[in-house]
Amino acid sequence: MTEHTHHHDHDPSESECADFLERIVYFLDNELDEADCAVVRMHLDTCNPCLEKYDLQRTVKSIVARSCSESAPEDLRARVMMRVREVQIRISET
Incomplete structure (x- = not known):
């Protein structure tokens, strides 16, 4: 393991943390x-x-990924599509 150059008694500055928070997104997506x-x-x-x-970001990413793999129940899909059609009819009548 490499030796740490970052001292544990050093509090990172806000600008250092802002840089790392931006990099965390790429870190989570394995893009570094x-x-x-x-x-x-x-x-x-x-x-x-x-x-x-x-x-927090890792948890949100996990929940979103899980949610995107689930399909809405068929009765919910039908109700939403019916509502969309009602709105489209109202818009076309104006």
């Missing part, structure tokens, strides 16, 4: 190279506020 991933992991190990935001 290994060197950048290591830097983000090191920051998350030393910055509890960023770790909490990371956990």
Whole structure:
């Protein structure tokens, strides 16, 4: 394991955290190279506020992914389509 250059008694500045919060999105989507991933992991190990935001984003991403794989029940789909048609008719009558 590489030696950390980031001191545990150093509180990251807001601008450092803002940079990492932006990178966390890419980190979650596996869009960073290994060197950048290591830097983000090191920051998350030393910055509890960023770790909490990371956990929240990871949870939201997981819920959205799960929700997108589910289909709406057929009766709900039918009711929504009927309502859309009613609105379309009202719009075309004006």
